[in-house]
Amino acid sequence: MTIETPLIGHSAAEVVDESLSGVRVGVVTFPGTLDDRDALRAVRIAGGTGVQLWHGDHDLKDVDAVIIPGGFSYGDYLRAGAISRFAPLMEQITAAASGGSLPVLGICNGFQVLTEAHLLPGSMVKNNHLHFLCKDQRLLVENSSTAWTSSYGEGSEIVVPLKNQDGQFVADERTLDELEGEGRVVFRYVGGNPNGSRRDIAGITNEHGNVVGLMPHPEHAVEPGFGPDSSAFGEVEVRGGVDGLGIFTSVLQKLVNK
Amino acid sequence: MPRIVVDVMPKPEILDPQGKAIAGALPRLGFTGFAEVRQGKRFELTVEGDVTEEVLDHARNAAATLLSNPVIEDVTRVAVIEDAQ
Amino acid sequence: MPRIVVDVMPKPEILDPQGKAIAGALPRLGFTGFAEVRQGKRFELTVEGDVTEEVLDHARNAAATLLSNPVIEDVTRVAVIEDAQ
Amino acid sequence: MTTETTSKKFNIDTVEHAEQTPEQPLPWAELGLKENEYDRVVEILGRRPTAAELAMYSVMWSEHCSYKSSKVHLRQFGDKVTEEMKEHLLVGIGENAGVVDIGDGWAVTFKVESHNHPSFVEPYQGAATGVGGIVRDIISMGARPVAVMDPLRFGAIDHPDTPRLVHGIVSGIGGYGNSLGLPNIGGEVVFDSVYQGNPLVNALAVGVLRHEDIRLANASGVGNKVVLFGARTGGDGIGGASVLASESFDDAKPSKRPAVQVGDPFAEKVLIECCLELFKNSIVEGIQDLGAAGISCATSELASNGDGGMHVELTNVLLRDPSLTPGEILMSESQERMMAVVTPENVAAFEAIMDKWNVEYSWLGEVTDTGRLIIEWDGEKIVDVDPRTVAHDGPVYERPYSRPVWLDGVQADSFSAEAPTDLRAAVLELMASPNMCSKDWITNQYDRYVQGNTALAMPDDAGVVRVDEETGLGIALSTDANGRYSYLNPYDGARLALAEAYRNVATSGAKPMAVTDCLNFGSPEDPEVMWQFAESVRGLADACQELGVPVTGGNVSLYNQTGGVAIHPTPVVGVLGVFDDVARRTPSGWREDGQAIYLLGTTRNELDGSEWANLRGHLGGQPPALDLDAEKTLAAILVNSSRDGMIDAAHDLSEGGLAAALSEAALRFGVGARIGIDELCERDGIDPFTALFSESQARAIVSVPRSEEVRFNDMCTARNFPRIRIGVVDAENDALDVQGHFTLPLAELKEAHEATLPKHFG
């Protein structure tokens, strides 16, 4: 039996908190998912135990939280996330999440899947400039009481990569007002809106705060040497930005303290 | 074989970035006289056999659930086209 | 305001990955009876004023040059729709 | 024509029928065969070929598949390899891609290929399927693809057709590569009117594997099953009307054949994962991707590289277009398909993996030891050939070549324009020029983060990817070419391309190990182009030998010309380097205030073929002189000082010379510097303009922490390599200050550097 390449599961990167290893975080793979390994790595670096989940299964494997990672599931054909949301595993996730118990994070394509599945309101359309855009993006963390953001201080800023083609968040005015009114805007773009998203919204949560979706990629800012060149928390080494790590430690800490 | 066509358009209140880009390009290419452009999708479903009520129902349901996202889109038509090709 | 609709479909001999993905998803969702799905585009051009021959010409030319890529797509319709909406 | 086979859909031209109707005319000329080539087919078979056999020979003996014009020259890549160079080669030239041992049981496979012509016709799909094709080559070696690169060349930036090509090609590369989850870690963008009707779209892919996972394209084990999987077969790549008239429908015309291929990146991503699962569970014996010449190529290559025989039932092929004739099925270039050889015991396991990933497959036949490739259509034999005659015994041409008569005149025409008096304006002009401007507008459309292993990417000198997360073992890659240098002197141009890629890799801190190349030229039937080609191959092979880095594979793209006018000879060279730990990679810009900036190497008056001369509309003289020993020493210094922590930044000097290097190093992190060039001018006997704009080779700038200066200087002295301290990093003043000459605020420089592409394409 040969080793999976590139090697995953044995990163030399320092683990943030060993005491969190009892928490199991599932990462769903759909056909066309791309950032599943990266999300698993992020969970591991944060200290948790990553569990691979397959879209076609009916079993959540006793995980304590779920990440729906980025990528182009089903090629983003039809609409991003449109076909994936009908996957068998999504039924289990929807059932466990809608009541407010299972923490679920949708990153990029995962966010799109969550909106298609109506776990989160609104939707994403093509970027206003119509191009795929990959850049390091500054975000404001507006709500630090969700399952996925409690490690950040209210009003902190973070820098994480953004990379997508259909990243423009849209919703009708009433929904937008409701999101704002209820404090459910979790992340907002700072320093310029990269894609035309309504009210600079980069990420939102459901009414319970357990389901969070965001377009930028915190899992690409967790390991020194492989993240953005900058951090909102001060000077870092080249590609040393790890501002995304807090997302993963948030959920692990919350679950371990439960 | 008969086909069912499903037209899906972005909701009027949702900004349509592709339509907007086209509307901007038209006059530059000398195509004037248009106030607005919207870009939607057109699906052609080839039916295996006859277009029964059941098949049409399937098409309507598929249009409402899979082929469109009601948050941003409207299904503007589900209809049979019979062509002589 | 009157609108001109332009339908653009992938050429029949060209692979349509989106249509293929949809065709694969339909039966999984219980929507059976379809042999093939093709996904094209539908443009609605809102006309400023009346639909003159010139405007129609502009629409036809735009359809052939900007709105479709003749290497892989066919313009299947350019028509005026007058609706009471 | 006789139509006795009434029960069949086609007039099947069987082997038996071919034997009975020796006089039947066949459309060999329309299929691109020359008369002598057709005669050779008849001689090999001892009869006329069937329509299906004709289809196979014609596609496999095309320039693209058989390398008939280039073969005699390419041999040098093998001939000029020493035992020492072979030390790390696990698989050399000849397979889908070469494989290099990088230590700890890891191996890397990489290759660059062209998709030039399809990208001119349909930029988006042409570029997209170019990425798709090269990635399948990497998968078929048993590797997981881990990154892509895209060396591109377009016509003049302000030509009306250029936006169409730039938009289409860039979004095609991104659309396909991003969807596959492969970080784009580098490439090139060059604008030059010689590429107006012939843009170059080269795509490089690199993959990683364990030594024991290497898979080869061969069909061995009599009785093993042959399976085709992935996308269905359509009429792609057959082009226009079917010329296989003898095969046409009985009653109806065949449906149209697509003029271009459309890529399905989703299908390919699924194919990658499903192939890796096959490899992991050791389910395939041999595997081959389907690229040019489709099933013809896969069956004949698999068979001739294995036990020599294969038996295939062609009606088992799953079709997207049922009107395809047998010959067309054999020729089809539909994308996202693979062919594999599987033992009977593994058939069920194979099918389980296909079902898991929802991939279609069909069992076509089995491996035999008859030495014959037999293909049947509904039980009737339509192909009966020795597969080697199809795959390996294609025609070989020693095309005549001659040194162009115009070359002496061009080489004598040295650049002699007066140096500009306003150096500040000249630097701004250079950094805003189409070839030197920031490529962010393009590279921001590519995902460089996916997979989480990218340690360096654009705009650094090389892309760096981690292979082993435990140890940090990793690789660096750079691709380079300079068509203008090659035009002035194709022998030196190819060597210069290698030198630059080698230097870029070393600048990042990696040890250069191996080479891939994509040779883009005009028509081989033009003796002057053929001379450029021969000289380029000779130059590249010689330089590889001198630097001790073997060519492991590559691609030749000929006929890049519009009318009688060929592109500049453009040998794109990719160099792979290895890192023991990517954590010590060197970025191309400085950050620490007060660090010393050194220039390594000697600057001569070498402006011929330079970017500056190009901006003045001049192309003549000789390209910069090349000293490969100096390149080796420079590389050793850069790699060692990275290893020993003596430098924090390094940037090589190439197009645009010192002016470009200083500007880019300052803009990388937005940190300025105070530079003095007077001492340099004195030492090398040059004027300030030459110091800034000359493109002398074997040079780099580095930033050295104060604490390391002594050690660094000692190392250069020990290696007897020229270096000169030209300034310090100045984090206080946001400017590039070339003292006594000009001060350029970084904001102004950045603005000029970044505005060009958005202005033309935004």
Ligand SMILES: Nc1ncnc2c1ncn2[C@@H]1O[C@H](COP(=O)(O)OP(=O)(O)O)[C@@H](O)[C@H]1O
């Ligand atoms: N088409 C492209 N795709 C990806 N990266 C590119 C492309 N073109 C240029 N780059 C990147 O931009 C940077 C600058 O390019 P260039 O000046 O050609 O580098 P160099 O001179 O060091 O070879 C490099 O990191 C290069 O890899």
Ligand SMILES: [Mg+2]
């Ligand atoms: Mg360089």
